[in-house]
Amino acid sequence: MTETKNDNRPLMNDEELTALEAEFMERYKGSEQHPIRTLLRFYKGQYHLLIFAAFCYVIKKSPQWMIPIVTAHMINLVVERPENMVRSIALSAILLAVLLVLNIPFHYLYVKSEAVATRNVEAGLRGALVRKLQHLSIGHYREMQSGRIQSKMMRDVEAIANLSSSIFMNGMEILINLVVAIAVVLSKNLLVFVFFLLCAPVAGAISFFFRRKLRTLNRDYRHAVEETSAEVMDMVEMVPLSRAHALESTETAKMNRLLHGIARRGLRLDITQSLFGATNWVVFEGFQLICLVFTVVMFLNGQIKDVGDITLYQSYFTMLVTSVTMILAMIPTFARGIEAVTSVGELMHAQEEENNDGKEPLSDVAGAYTFRGVNFAYEKDHPVLSDFTLDVKPGETVALVGESGVGKTTVINMVIGYHFPDSGAVTIDGHNLREIDLRSYRKHIAVVPQNTILFSGTIRDNITYGLSDVSEEKLAEILEAARLTEMIEKLPHGLDTSVGEHGGKLSGGQRQRISIARALIRDPKVIILDEATSALDSVSEKKIQEALDHLTAGRTTFVVAHRLSTIKDADKIAVMEGGRCVECGTYDELMAKEGAFYRYRKLQL
Secondary structure (H helix, E strand, C coil), X not given: CCCCCCCCCCCCXXXXXXXXXXXXXXXXXXXXXXXXXXXXXXXXXXXXXXXXHHHHHHHHHHHHHHHHHHHHHHHHHHHHCCCCHHHHHHHHHHHHHHHHHHHHHHHHHHHHHHHHHHHHHHHHHHHHHHHHHHHECHHHHCCCCHHHHHHHHHHHHHHHHHHHHXXXXXXXXXXXXXXXXXXXXXXXXXXXXXHHHCHHHHHHHHHHHHHHHHHHHHHHHHHHHHHHHHHHHHHHHHHHHHHHCCCHHHHHHHHHHHHHHHHHHHHHHHHHHHHHHHXXXXXXXXXXXXXXXXXXXXXXXXXXXXXXXXXXXXXXXXXXXXXHHHHHHHHHHHHHHHHHHHHHHHHHCCCCECCCCCCECCCCCCCCEEEEEEEEEEECCEEEEEEEEEEECCCCEEEEECCCCCCHHHHHHHHHCCCCCCEEEEEECCEEHHHECHHHHHCCEEEECCCCCCCCCEHHHHHCCCCCCCCHHHHHHHHHHCCCHHHHHHCCCHHHCECXXXXXCCCHHHHHHHHHHHHHCCCCCEEEEECCCCCXXXXXXXXXXHHHHHHCCCCEEEEECCCHHHHCCCXXXXXXXXXXXXXXXXHHHHHHXXXXXXXXXXXXX
16 A cells, blocks of 8 residues: 555644644642543544534344344234235335445444544544643653653553543444333333343343452553563663673573563453453343343233344344443443553653743743752762852853762753752742743753663654754754764765664764764754763763863863863863762863862872
């Protein structure tokens, strides 16, 4: 099948996704709202499709409701043999034939309308989750493993879509079948109608017995799948390390325990569901047998006048039994779906969200930073920064040095806007970072992290990430500045060479230089280098340092470096101890002072 140009068009625009996210969040503002109501709210904007699908469904299913009536009518005609028997049989047959022919086009229209509505909502939910993930605070990601997030986005959203489809498709069939069967039987024989009602308490009892058990088993199974998904992703990341230390058997044994745990939970769920289904089948097949004997006895006693009505009652009882069975069969799907709504809600209801609405946007950045009495802790009673104070002028290169754990990376994260002080203030050009639209601010900064982040794609894709119009001349200039030109020329596909997952096809130095090029191509006003040359050999490091010295001129630059020899030319070196800035000055000034920086430098000589 040829892919059309519009196959990748978004099903919902940004405003619709925002509205959908708001609808989902509304569900969790009050626990009194039922999940079914939430599902209906998901379909806001799709109701016209559902109404049209319902109309098509009634047309396409009409033969099923008419066949028992027509069959009973024909049997009675054959038994009674009236004068117009042939004509009546012919008209009945023509009516059924017309309805049968209409089934095909209306079935197509029904399925298409319902599927479009459901797929729109499924894509919209995943889009809302993506938007939520993009707005959650960085700190939130430390609390939730990526495998769990992936499970919520794929498995749980699919379960919600299956639930909504099941409710709409099966629910409508159940409702109409019950209405038609009860209406026809009630209009013909009250005693048979009373008999029909006897199956309802049995159905309710079976439902009550299994529902709570299935809900608990589904919750246990979902938690096990999420945990194992997270562990699998961790295992894949750890493969080089486990291989290097000959720990393959250890990792295999650990994963086998988790996988067998999932299998045991899944087995309990499968057995319970199968027992549930088997019990339903036996009970209701038994009721059908009783119904047949009951109506035959009534006919023999003269309580049913027409023999064809036995077939009619049997058919509608079958329809009734099928409907009740469908209700009970929906319970496992319903349990999975409700648990999935809860699971997705755990993420959508997360409050650790970066909110830029209504805040002042920055059209330009000069690069003047002020830290005043900044205090910050990731955990209570364990401060990372304590009364941290620092002034940075536009265009200055500031190096943060000190032992591991003194808060250097935390300061950098505050510059980016990932964290805000618990007390004190951080300002950019006189604007408090808390009070500005960080999205507009971050357009003017570029970051080269200590742990290089590359995605599966080409070198070109990774360097130009997020940029649509980059000339070949500009790209060549950046490659030269990052000392990538020689490496690119040796690759078989040049810039279009795939880097592999997380850049696994490249060396550490190559990955870091690509990360540097990605930062430089943005021509930022502020550059953040967090151990940017840590993965490079001495020759490459010297070349990169020369390029950075040239390209950071006139830009405010924050550098975190453990190799103190790489920051000799910094305009200002801030020495950190215990979350404070204990010394600040140029390299020569601090060496002459023979204080904390002098001691660190001597240790590296």
